[in-house]
Amino acid sequence: MCHLFVGNMMSGILDLQNNLAPLVADFAGLRGVDAVKVDAACGSGGAALRSGLMAVASGELESALVVGVEKMTDRHPHEVTAALATAADADYEVEMGVSFVGLTALIMRRYMHEYGWKHADFAPFALNAHANAVHNPFARLHHKITVEDFEKSAMIATPINLLDASPIGDGAAALYIVPAESVRGGTRILVAGSAAATDTIAIHSRADALFLTAAYKSAQEAYKQAGVGPKDIDVFELHDAFTIMSALSLEACGFAERGQGIRLGLDGDILPGGRIPVTTRGGLKARGHPVGATGVYQIVEVVQQLRGECGQTQVLEARIGMAQNIGGSGATIVTHILKKD
């Protein structure tokens, strides 16, 4: 029998529907199945997959359906901003009046100060995401942008402007997972690594605000499980909720030295034909970031790459892909590595 894992963050706050799993099960034609909601803020989709994987691996379930979903547009944007802030520390960050984008802005400003980058240096992450989204029918934003657009876009929380940030939206994605040995025919995509780690929820409690320790830990564990390293990854769907997060994720996962993730963008290494292609289907920036769905979208997109279904943004001969889903400003990070069999 199929069991259901639903990744979602804000249904209780924004939709007043907390007990989401039985509802999704019912409307997906699975009324009555074992179903549960997994919540790791913006990392909920990746966390739901991880819970489903362990459940199937336990032999308890024959298969699992992993659904990521978020409905964010029924409420006024200021309510959505408040809801998103519940991913941060309620007592010592949000209570002081900082929104989630405000917190990330502090990280970005510090990074620019520490390593000497200017705002335009972050543009390649946004430009690449938008350029790739044009070729993804499931992406939310289908227009390219230029460095000039990037620099002229509206300021949200200095130094983060509109084109540094992923948009609010509704969305859902799903994965069906089964034991590898039960798959007959077709291209098998194996989960070779699955790991998660946490950090303090408040940024000020971390030894280093510019290093995603949980990304480092979960990536290292996933590499170990898969028997690979950063040089073996053909495509990396990272969590570009804001451009700064792309840089930090690339650094923590071993693709760049600290403070130098920006360079991968400037040098074109992140393009579909580059050394470490990222956000090949548009990423959070342009495919969209319906929070609980994001981590599941990322896996779907890695699978599409490994199956060679990505057309103009196809990474040639992609055999090993990675996805990293971040909850909060780095408090929960889930990393998966998939391999084409």
Add this chain to the structure above:
Amino acid sequence: MCHLFVGNMMSGILDLQNNLAPLVADFAGLRGVDAVKVDAACGSGGAALRSGLMAVASGELESALVVGVEKMTDRHPHEVTAALATAADADYEVEMGVSFVGLTALIMRRYMHEYGWKHADFAPFALNAHANAVHNPFARLHHKITVEDFEKSAMIATPINLLDASPIGDGAAALYIVPAESVRGGTRILVAGSAAATDTIAIHSRADALFLTAAYKSAQEAYKQAGVGPKDIDVFELHDAFTIMSALSLEACGFAERGQGIRLGLDGDILPGGRIPVTTRGGLKARGHPVGATGVYQIVEVVQQLRGECGQTQVLEARIGMAQNIGGSGATIVTHILKKD
């Protein structure tokens, strides 16, 4: 390494702290561990245990810490009432103005009408819970009540009065689970059955509003896994959020015919020395019902019974115990069976 599963329903709504798992990990001295929040409304504790069990059974983790927690007293009661209602159907129940207790009141009234019971017939469930809680130092309410108290208590939503209902409160409980073979010495308590099932979230969509289909399904599956039946259960920690739920749970799990769960109370079968002792540590009614913690409390209490630690409410020679945790008005139901090795 230990991994953390946090059962919680309302931290995002009531405490504005959605990403709870890394916070609990940090403050429990486990900063950095893999940690996730599991949400199945009032069934979150049981669902968190079930997720933890499957993860440990997968061989992926060496052990898991399962924490159930809810903090409900920082807000005005009307906000808590609204938050609890997110366990019901937002569009077709709550939107119409029905609170969660209001919904349960409709079920109770229908049950009384259908089977001819009067309100006082439900008293034994509340009296037993209060009498048992007197001997549980961790219980919230330490006073016995009489049938007269029960009948005279304040009306909340006809026919549910104050003493039919479990109180709002803060609380937490924890379980540490490891593979059975890794336990050396002491009394081993084995999880012999673990199952969950769902139903429609709205009561009006169910074929029969007076039968907990998900309780029946999950109990049958747990019985099968454990190789036991209702007659083998020595103690049953059921989900007595309201007295009516005790009757429905006993009926769905095979301890009474439909409409006759009430009789187990009237006949004294539910007392610690009875045929099927329930709420032996006070239950949701008198031990308390801090929502996400409840399902974990229930397991702790079954363990205490199987270890013979319950003093005056000890069930003699208890070897097999069951716990059932309900999310919503029956939308998610998790059943566990534990055995003394």
